[in-house]
Amino acid sequence: MFKLACPSCGAEVVYRSATSAIAVCAYCRSTLLREADAVRDVGKMAVALEDYSPIRIATSGIYAGQAFGVVGRIQLRYDAGFWNEWYILFDDGSAGWLSDASGQYAITVDSGLALDAPAFGQIVPGGRYVCDGVTYSASDLRTARCTGGEGELPFPVGAGWQAKVADYRQSHRFLTLDYSEGATPRRFVGKAVDLSELKCQLLREPSEIARSAGHLKGKAAALACPACGASISWRPAVAAHLHCPACGTESDATTGTAEIMEAARREALVHTTLALGEVAEIDGKSYTLIGLMRCREIGETEEWTEYLLFGEAAGFLWLVESTAGWDKVKVLDTWPEYVSASAVGLEGSAFTRMLAYGAEVIFASGAFNWRVKVGDTVAITDYRGSRGTLSSERSPAEITWSLAQRVPAGTVDGWFGKKGKLAFGAAVGAAAVRGNVAPPQALGWLAKLFTVILLLINVPLAFMGGFGSWLITALAVGVLWLPLFFTLPGDTP
Incomplete structure (x- = not known):
């Protein structure tokens, strides 16, 4: 762990990992680039948009038998939306990424350069890529830009930084080819996860998420x-x-x-x-x-x-x-x-x-x-x-x-x-399937409803009008129920 005072505001800034290249001051948003035992202020980091994610810096969990903690985040936006990449450190000092997109999560770790990867422009959704004997299918490919960040990160990143990534899946397995640094991508391998499966601690509560967005819970x-x-x-x-x-x-x-x-x-x-x-x-x-x-x-x-x-x-x-x-x-x-x-x-x-x-x-x-x-x-x-x-x-x-x-x-x-x-x-609605003819269930309800209305109106008049009024009332009721005799076989009101 490496601690120092922010050169811009004097607040304490902590580097928890020896591999972290930058840290964002939580107070003044200065991006501090680490150089040996000193740091250099390389500008301000935009604030990440607070969304519905329950994850935050300091959230912890267990993956593949190892405990980890969240120490940083970058937020990436593309033409149709955005997602979070949380930088995580494991107890053995290694690092990984917890991807967070619309409530879907995956953890991956760096497995080195993918010399056998296709060119980014040749990848299409559903395309195949084989790694360690497993055939993956391309799920999506994005060119996104960084719109904000916080905490520690393993490389310099700021406004305008661009990511070019292709994600692949097979069952629960998850693989990312990251072309951000050049034509030969880095390969990150892991799996899709559920936060309950990770036994996460210190997640944000729903009410806290709602407050950070500026509205009341459930409203x-x-x-x-x-x-x-x-x-x-x-x-x-x-x-x-x-x-x-x-x-x-x-x-x-x-x-x-x-x-x-x-x-x-x-x-x-x-x-x-x-x-x-x-x-x-x-x-x-x-x-x-x-x-x-x-x-x-x-x-x-x-x-x-x-x-x-x-x-x-x-x-x-x-x-x-x-x-x-x-x-x-x-x-x-x-x-x-x-x-x-x-x-x-x-x-x-x-x-x-x-x-x-x-x-x-x-x-x-x-x-x-x-x-x-x-x-x-x-x-x-x-x-x-x-x-x-x-x-x-x-x-x-x-x-x-x-x-x-x-x-x-x-x-x-x-x-x-x-x-x-x-x-x-x-x-x-089922009537439309049979050619815009009202189904027997609907006709039954309507026939019953209008029969009651007809009787309430005409029975008192029939007592005063004699047999002719009773005959007219009976014929009217018959007309209401006549369509039910022409329903399809097996239909019942």
Whole structure:
């Protein structure tokens, strides 16, 4: 450990690792470059944006049987979002990185230069790379710039510093090729992890995360749309890529004020079953609906709605509503062990290839943890198995895997406290699948409702009008129930 006084403000600065090249003064933000037993002030480091990450400097944990502590962080931003790289030191003096992106974590350690790596420009999502007999698949490739940092770091970094990295996955394994220093990358090898698996200590509490973002726990802040002035609800610590629900203007609020990125006004709003700001209790955890997208299959008329939910203690979750029903969707940290032309293997389960199609975003509203644009397209391949539907989504820069599990409309109804509205709406929606004919369940409800109304109005009149009035009332009731006799075989009201 190496201690000294900051040459700018006099505060104590500590280098915990002999390999740390710089340290950022916690008081004045001076970046101090270590040279032998002295340091040189090389400028100010921008403050890292406080997001929803529970990690902080001083967080500790255990990985591969060794204790580690977090001593530094750099924040990297690319065209569609940003992520944190936490610099960690192990008890034996070695170092590594804890990657933190939208609630997904991975620990990697430097394994030296990758002389067999492909050129950065030749890497595509899904591309293969073999290391130590394991075949990895490229998950994403990014060119990002440093926008802030703190603590100790192993190399000089500051405003404008650029990172060129390609991430690879195979099951729980994680590998990064870092081209930031030149054409031959450094290789970092490790695994995707969960913070509970690391037995982390001194994590930030959800309430502390909320306070650092400037709003109360469980509450959303209101921001005026820079285009039309309408109020946009958002969570400063969670998602800062905003779509105005009134006019559709896309904004970036990472600085705390909305700046127009692209005017995308809509002539008409899209009606959705669930609304922004609604709260759900799912699997014992509280979620808030913060963003929604309307998507369409490319070249077809099939559309569906994707709802992004966030919980302080649970992270992100998706709900997808289509004509087939509702699905609960979780983006996977663990990738398939193998992918063939006809099947995929995930954690010992086999999934059979079903469909391959393209999808595009035709409407977006609310807040997202990455930049969403109307017109964004992805290539989707669905695989069916006993655990649900496994899907890969491929864009020019990344590929993701997610697992969807079918959920009854009544269950979703209970999550959001809709008191039967979603279950009834699902019955009506099923009619579209059969050619815009109301299903028997919906017809049954309507027939019962209007029969009661008809009887309440006409029975008193029938007592005064004689047999003719009774006959008319009976015919009217018959007309209400007649459509039920023409439902498909096996249907019951």
